[in-house]
Amino acid sequence: MIIDVAKGSPGPVTADVCVMGGGVAGITVALRLATKGYRVALIEAGPAAPSTASQEFYKGENVGTENLRVDETRLRALGGSSNHWGGWCRELDAYDFNRTDLSGRGWPISSSDLAPYLDQAAAILGVSSATGADLPLASSDENLQTIQMYFAVPPTRFGERYGAALSATPNVGVFLNAAVTSAERDADTGRIAAVTARSLAGGSLTCRARFFVLAFGTVENIRTLLLWNRLNGGLISPSDDLGRYYMQHLHQALGEFATIDGATPLPPSNSPGNPTVFLASTEKVLREKGLGAFRLYSAEINCDALVDSLRGVVSGAFCSAVTGGGRLLATCEQRPNRDSRISLAAVDDAFGQSRVRLDWEIDTGDAHTLLEAGLEFGRYLIRSGLGRLRINPDVLAGGEPLRGWTALPSAPGAAGHQLGGARMSREPSDGVTDSNCRLWATGNLYIAGGAVFRTSGHANPTLTITQLALRLSDELDRRLMTG
Ligand SMILES: Cc1cc2nc3c(=O)[nH]c(=O)nc-3n(C[C@H](O)[C@H](O)[C@H](O)COP(=O)(O)OP(=O)(O)OC[C@H]3O[C@@H](n4cnc5c(N)ncnc54)[C@H](O)[C@@H]3O)c2cc1C
Numbered sequence: 001m002i003i004d005v006a007k008g009s010p011g012p013v014t015a016d017v018c019v020m021g022g023g024v025a026g027i028t029v030a031l032r033l034a035t036k037g038y039r040v041a042l043i044e045a046g047p048a049a050p051s052t053a054s055q056e057f058y059k060g061e062n063v064g065t066e067n068l069r070v071d072e073t074r075l076r077a078l079g080g081s082s083n084h085w086g087g088w089c090r091e092l093d094a095y096d097f098n099r100t101d102l103s104g105r106g107w108p109i110s111s112s113d114l115a116p117y118l119d120q121a122a123a124i125l126g127v128s129s130a131t132g133a134d135l136p137l138a139s140s141d142e143n144l145q146t147i148q149m150y151f152a153v154p155p156t157r158f159g160e161r162y163g164a165a166l167s168a169t170p171n172v173g174v175f176l177n178a179a180v181t182s183a184e185r186d187a188d189t190g191r192i193a194a195v196t197a198r199s200l201a202g203g204s205l206t207c208r209a210r211f212f213v214l215a216f217g218t219v220e221n222i223r224t225l226l227l228w229n230r231l232n233g234g235l236i237s238p239s240d241d242l243g244r245y246y247m248q249h250l251h252q253a254l255g256e257f258a259t260i261d262g263a264t265p266l267p268p269s270n271s272p273g274n275p276t277v278f279l280a281s282t283e284k285v286l287r288e289k290g291l292g293a294f295r296l297y298s299a300e301i302n303c304d305a306l307v308d309s310l311r312g313v314v315s316g317a318f319c320s321a322v323t324g325g326g327r328l329l330a331t332c333e334q335r336p337n338r339d340s341r342i343s344l345a346a347v348d349d350a351f352g353q354s355r356v357r358l359d360w361e362i363d364t365g366d367a368h369t370l371l372e373a374g375l376e377f378g379r380y381l382i383r384s385g386l387g388r389l390r391i392n393p394d395v396l397a398g399g400e401p402l403r404g405w406t407a408l409p410s411a412p413g414a415a416g417h418q419l420g421g422a423r424m425s426r427e428p429s430d431g432v433t434d435s436n437c438r439l440w441a442t443g444n445l446y447i448a449g450g451a452v453f454r455t456s457g458h459a460n461p462t463l464t465i466t467q468l469a470l471r472l473s474d475e476l477d478r479r480l481m482t483g
Contacts, residue, residue, distance in 0.1 A: 002167045005203040006177035015041035016480055018209035020180045023080020025448035025469040026215030027158050032473035034172045041207050043197050045179035046077035060356035061345045067360050068406050068415040074217055079159025086413045087155030089127050089463040095283045096457035101290055103336045103454045108426045108435035114467040121466035126156035139384035143285035143376050146277050181351050185232045191443045211476055215448040218418040222342040223356040237439050239432045243342040246421050247456045250332040251414030252405055254374035254395050256306045257328055259387035260321035266298040292333030293458040294373040298326035314388055330373045333456050335365045342421050367398040417461050422451040436475045448472055
């Protein structure tokens with residue numbers, strides 16, 4: 001059943017689980033719990049398809065490192081940001097969960113906790129296979145390896161793909177054009193008792209449930225918790241970490257390379273699905289050098305100007321042997337940074353609620369990751385006799401290496417990987433949620449989505465977000481069964 005709250009108020013709603021946000025994570029949780037027989041209310045702020053009026057609510061402030069606007073990287077409609085995602089998928093590596101050098105105590109879960117959900121998550125996202133061997137790379141000094149990426153082709157749009165199933169499932173109520181704006185906390189138990197959602201057209205609803213799942217995407221999840229803290233005396237999440245350690249993947253053109261004698265060390269990989277093999281960092285180089293993980297790929301270029309500029313530094317024989325080359329692109333892990341932060345702006349939206357302020361901060365450790373990613377590839381080219389790399393001067397200088405990155409054709413995908421702000425932890429003093437994505441301060445409020453990531457690896461995040469959503473659904477199933 002799908003109800004448009006813009007057309008009128010539906011009256012009080014009760015459910016076993018109230019899932020807030022109808023994007024990748026929210027739809028995954030809602031359908032999973034519905035198949036287990038629970039009554040689910042799925043409350044979505046936007047309409048069935050993206051609209052200018054709905055996007056207006058996603059406007060906010062960008063400060064800090066050059067970034068794409070917050071209303072351009074997210075979509076506020078059924079299906080959420082899956083309406084413009086690229087379909088690139090890879091699970092996190094096992095060591096990503098234990099980068100204690102980057103994130104203190106590491107994740108409170110390991111890759112084996114998510115492994116049972118890999119195939120189901122891949123199927124939900126429309127990826128036919130998500131397992132394949134990562135292989136060593138000859139002449140790489142064990143610092144680079146080949147890795148597999150997987151693709152949803154075409155990228156699954158969750159509203160289109162799962163709208164009919166949501167509508168046909170009798171124990172799911174979907175409420176569109178219903179922006180959740182407030183939560184009522186029971187002072188005796190500390191639990192969330194109800195949430196209220198509103199439509200600009202005037203309709204509203206109040207939903208009471210045993211459990212609540214916040215699935216608004218990273219930035220909006222944090223904004224909402226900050227707003228609810230304001231309403232509830234800071235008690236929804238008293239953690240000082242709320243909003244902090246916000247991460248994006250670092251997306252950068254590292255330089256240009258020329259290759260000789262027909263070598264193709266890095267085939268152009270702009271188009272999803274072709275190829276599926278990339279070069280990436282090994283655990284060894286990350287631990288030895290304290291780097292964020294990185295993945296390398298390339299875009300085609302005309303090499304004439306590059307070869308001309310190389311003439312002074314390489315032999316004429318090399319120049320005449322050049323047969324190709326490319327622009328070296330990298331997707332790198334940002335090191336978790338406490339100063340990188342989501343907070344509330346001084347400007348309100350049409351519901352009178354503070355808009356979001358995104359202060360994305362990178363530091364010298366991140367500049368070091370970008371530089372080393374380029375140098376490792378350059379060393380590999382020389383050692384294996386394949387070619388030469390000219391590193392982008394901004395990356396080499398390390399000052400503002402991300403300058404100009406938002407103009408890269410493939411940049412928006414990277415800015416869309418919004419992670420952290422409510423990181424998982426072993427103890428309340430070290431994060432915002434526990435290992436089951438439950439807010440430490442509440443008994444029944446959970447986060448679905450990338451906000452709980454403690455580190456980001458280099459992998460595109462949506463496969464992991466979906467694995468986490470399935471695992472969260474199983475946790476809710478256990479709790480609902482045991483009362
Ligand atoms: C251009 C681009 C390309 C991308 N490509 C890739 C890729 O190739 N691979 C990859 O892994 N990831 C990619 N991503 C990231 C991917 O889109 C996200 O990881 C994913 O959509 C996150 O899912 P989510 O459910 O957490 O959030 P979303 O999908 O954003 O869903 C959040 C939902 O909550 C709703 N909502 C918000 N506020 C409220 C409210 N107050 N009340 C009710 N509902 C609300 C929204 O309308 C939305 O439906 C890309 C992102 C962008 C921007």
